[in-house]
Amino acid sequence: MNNPISKDSGPLIKGSNYSRFVSDYGMLGVLILLCILFSILTLREQHPSGAEAARVLSKQLADEYPISTGVLIIARDSREDSVFSELLAEELTTDGFSTIHKISGDPAHVRTELSGAIDSISSIKLIASTEAFAPVLQSIKSQVPQIADIPIVIPPSKRWPTFLLADNLRNVANQIAVIAIIAIGMTMVIIAAGIDLSVGSLVALSAVLIAWLIGYAGGEKATGIAMFLAGIAAMILCGATGAFSGLMITYFRVPPFIATLAMMQVAAGAAYIISQGKPIYQLPDSFILLGRGAEPFLKIPYAVILMVILYILAHLLMTRTTLGRYIYAVGGNMEASRLAGIRVKAILFFVYTMSGILAGLGGIIIASQLKSGAPTYGLTYELYVIAAVVVGGTSLSGGEGRILGTLIGAFIIAVIQNGMNLTNIETYTQKVVLGLVILGAVLLDQLKHRGISFKIFQRVNRDRI
Amino acid sequence: MSNPDSKPRPLLLEMRQIRKAFPGVLAVSDGRLELREGEILALVGENGAGKSTLVKILMGVHRPDAGEIRLAGERIEFRSPIEAFRHGMVIIYQEFSLIPSLPVRDNLFLGHEKSRHGILNKKFETAAAKSVFERLGINLSLNTPVRDLTIAEQQMVEIGRALLFEARVIIMDEPTAALSPREVQSLFTILRELAGRGIGIVFVSHRLEEVFAIADRVTVMRDGCTIDTREISKIDRSRLIEMMVGRPMQDEYPRSVRKTGEVCLEVREFCGRKLSHISFAVRRGEILSLVGLMGAGRTDVARLIFGADPKEGGELFLNGQAIEVKSPRDAINSGICLLTEDRKEQGLILKLSVKENYSLPHLSRWSKKGWIDQGEEISRFYSAVKDLNIRLTGPNQKAVSLSGGNQQKLLVARWLETDAQVIIFDEPTRGIDVGAKYEMYLLMNRLAESGKAIIVISSDLPEALGISDRILVMKEGKIAGEIKDVSRASQEDIMALAV
Numbered sequence: 001m002n003n004p005i006s007k008d009s010g011p012l013i014k015g016s017n018y019s020r021f022v023s024d025y026g027m028l029g030v031l032i033l034l035c036i037l038f039s040i041l042t043l044r045e046q047h048p049s050g051a052e053a054a055r056v057l058s059k060q061l062a063d064e065y066p067i068s069t070g071v072l073i074i075a076r077d078s079r080e081d082s083v084f085s086e087l088l089a090e091e092l093t094t095d096g097f098s099t100i101h102k103i104s105g106d107p108a109h110v111r112t113e114l115s116g117a118i119d120s121i122s123s124i125k126l127i128a129s130t131e132a133f134a135p136v137l138q139s140i141k142s143q144v145p146q147i148a149d150i151p152i153v154i155p156p157s158k159r160w161p162t163f164l165l166a167d168n169l170r171n172v173a174n175q176i177a178v179i180a181i182i183a184i185g186m187t188m189v190i191i192a193a194g195i196d197l198s199v200g201s202l203v204a205l206s207a208v209l210i211a212w213l214i215g216y217a218g219g220e221k222a223t224g225i226a227m228f229l230a231g232i233a234a235m236i237l238c239g240a241t242g243a244f245s246g247l248m249i250t251y252f253r254v255p256p257f258i259a260t261l262a263m264m265q266v267a268a269g270a271a272y273i274i275s276q277g278k279p280i281y282q283l284p285d286s287f288i289l290l291g292r293g294a295e296p297f298l299k300i301p302y303a304v305i306l307m308v309i310l311y312i313l314a315h316l317l318m319t320r321t322t323l324g325r326y327i328y329a330v331g332g333n334m335e336a337s338r339l340a341g342i343r344v345k346a347i348l349f350f351v352y353t354m355s356g357i358l359a360g361l362g363g364i365i366i367a368s369q370l371k372s373g374a375p376t377y378g379l380t381y382e383l384y385v386i387a388a389v390v391v392g393g394t395s396l397s398g399g400e401g402r403i404l405g406t407l408i409g410a411f412i413i414a415v416i417q418n419g420m421n422l423t424n425i426e427t428y429t430q431k432v433v434l435g436l437v438i439l440g441a442v443l444l445d446q447l448k449h450r451g452i453s454f455k456i457f458q459r460v461n462r463d464r465i
Numbered sequence: 466m467s468n469p470d471s472k473p474r475p476l477l478l479e480m481r482q483i484r485k486a487f488p489g490v491l492a493v494s495d496g497r498l499e500l501r502e503g504e505i506l507a508l509v510g511e512n513g514a515g516k517s518t519l520v521k522i523l524m525g526v527h528r529p530d531a532g533e534i535r536l537a538g539e540r541i542e543f544r545s546p547i548e549a550f551r552h553g554m555v556i557i558y559q560e561f562s563l564i565p566s567l568p569v570r571d572n573l574f575l576g577h578e579k580s581r582h583g584i585l586n587k588k589f590e591t592a593a594a595k596s597v598f599e600r601l602g603i604n605l606s607l608n609t610p611v612r613d614l615t616i617a618e619q620q621m622v623e624i625g626r627a628l629l630f631e632a633r634v635i636i637m638d639e640p641t642a643a644l645s646p647r648e649v650q651s652l653f654t655i656l657r658e659l660a661g662r663g664i665g666i667v668f669v670s671h672r673l674e675e676v677f678a679i680a681d682r683v684t685v686m687r688d689g690c691t692i693d694t695r696e697i698s699k700i701d702r703s704r705l706i707e708m709m710v711g712r713p714m715q716d717e718y719p720r721s722v723r724k725t726g727e728v729c730l731e732v733r734e735f736c737g738r739k740l741s742h743i744s745f746a747v748r749r750g751e752i753l754s755l756v757g758l759m760g761a762g763r764t765d766v767a768r769l770i771f772g773a774d775p776k777e778g779g780e781l782f783l784n785g786q787a788i789e790v791k792s793p794r795d796a797i798n799s800g801i802c803l804l805t806e807d808r809k810e811q812g813l814i815l816k817l818s819v820k821e822n823y824s825l826p827h828l829s830r831w832s833k834k835g836w837i838d839q840g841e842e843i844s845r846f847y848s849a850v851k852d853l854n855i856r857l858t859g860p861n862q863k864a865v866s867l868s869g870g871n872q873q874k875l876l877v878a879r880w881l882e883t884d885a886q887v888i889i890f891d892e893p894t895r896g897i898d899v900g901a902k903y904e905m906y907l908l909m910n911r912l913a914e915s916g917k918a919i920i921v922i923s924s925d926l927p928e929a930l931g932i933s934d935r936i937l938v939m940k941e942g943k944i945a946g947e948i949k950d951v952s953r954a955s956q957e958d959i960m961a962l963a964v
Binding site for chain 2: 320321322323325326328329332333335336337338339340341342343399400
């Protein structure tokens, strides 16, 4: 690249890229620190269960005992324990163990079975069970003299933070997916120097609307296509509501705060009218696929996958396209943008419409997660969404901010909530902490900005002299 | 003007061997300043010479690393702006510190309200304000909200404020930048009146003819040092410029030889909110100046041509063809560009990077299906930076941190990229230093030579006379006259038409 200025100012460019990264994604550090904190606070003995337990136990048995050892597997008949028994038997057979017996059921049933099967017990040298069942088994064993000496083995445990368990992490991501998705639209609105207070109500409207439309299309017997079309219709209506706010803001110069505050009331009321104030439950079982389903390999929920895809698209939109650049420009200085030939009204119209569509999508996901549509969904979501955007480093005065910063902001909120749940902090206290965290994030951002502007100031002076 | 007394007046303020370093930068290395009672002292120098740092030290904003300040012979130290204010140091900035929605009286007493147990004593305030305005010969209603005042009137409020709190030293930072010639004259009358009361005035300005018109002495700063202080009557303009830039200047207004061609842009019977029946034409290769008093409608003409304001009538012709311009976007697409008067409010988007600012109007051409071609963008940016010699640290530098001259160059560079046929410069040299002004003139010449039609709006009459081929004088929303032979015209000729 022919670069006439890098020769004497190379290090400065590097420095400015570095400080830009810090200022754009500095909150990533906070998120990582929070994860470390909650990992330490939730460090516990973790006992595997189900398939995982079977796998580690079979491995241990194969390593420590000869294959001639007769093994008796005793577990309850719950779903998880059945998986454990079945899989353990299967794995041991594969490993070459020949004599395997299984008993499944509650303690009384187990005792009867044991007493009645004395003959086959003679070949048994080992009892395999689960961590939860072992104490009960111990007392049963002492009552049946024939097996009193046979040792019980359980799946080995390990020390591991509850926070970092795969299930919990999936849970964190799934919990925040809706807010994070809506926050994409909010970030665009705020970068364009606006605000959208209607998103929470649009979530309710969308959830009610899709449930109501599916009710029309056959309720519990509705087809997949009908559900899909109902979802599209709900998103279009929410997009139209956003577009209406955009129209008020651009053509009639109603301040964004007021226009979207009005739409917040209108949408909330409409949700109650459509649902007649009651939740709508008549939905097909397959409806929960979007909200509760997960892909089969890593078991990542579909909602989370959707969220990630949307963030990638939005990031590209904001950094690589003319539209994205115009959104920053309009938010930075509307008049200067107009005088540079940008269609300011079209840009603002776009961001509010987009915000409405994404809020509608959020409502659909919630309806799917809860398998119902109720006008109470999404209450105060706008505040969480704005918090995610602000914690993510986007300035409320417009023109600055990063889409991926918002994702980090949303996760900071999710991790704090989840961490406090795991450490048994009660709900009311959680609210206090969350409020303080939002304040802290914004303060940190202010300090950082002051630091950077100070650096720029020095640089300019150096230039001049 | 020159000192009528034969013996020098007593010394009021003295700054000696002031030194101030910021991390990595020595902003002032040897700052000296002497201000006598009742004196108007001009402080001049290029941007970055250290004037503002020296002034800020005097105002208690910065604390000097070394050196001393004496007020009436007594050594003092200002730890904060309030302390400086209590000692009678008042500064009036280019951007005023008034609150637009509050009336004049409330602004006068802002932060120093006369009250008893929190209840305002409006009667006292009104009386005090009235007497101050009377002394200054200012006729302003105390109940008018400041936002309804002209810039000149707002400045009067600031000066009134200074007087109310018994200022001993008033620093005026570029006070005439936004004033019309007539307003400048009345400001000067008031400054002399203030000086007559023994107040010392430091007049910071880039406009040298004003320095010669108002100051008793002039102090020149360059590269963080005070170079010299001279009696204004014992120095001439070219010598003063030499002292400021550190080298001899050959010609303040460079002229190029160029041919004017066909009529490029023609305005017929333009009418707008403040304009009536404006008609004129500008040719290829011509530099046409629009001059007039503040509020005469010069900027309004530019905004109408550019489509920034709605017009109420009239037609626009480009190369003989009628065109419809309803928005800035239409104007840009037709090849008409406007370099706005207010760089920070209407030109740049300060939070964005220099590169993003540069490419804003061109993105649609440098993108495919909405995706920005980033290679194209950056290479165009670098070639423009090189072409106009813009000083910056890199493409991601925020526009807010550029110096005034470089901000202006960046905006010019932006419009050059559009391959415009008509470029309107609205106050292109306001607030930028002598060197940068010169570069701007060269650039306008170059553009005219390449066959573009240039319209310049200027409040600086010597500048308009120095650079343009033709001058249109505006008055109260109409074209009051035209000066065809600029080389034989004088400032008085222009003023005769403008007033």
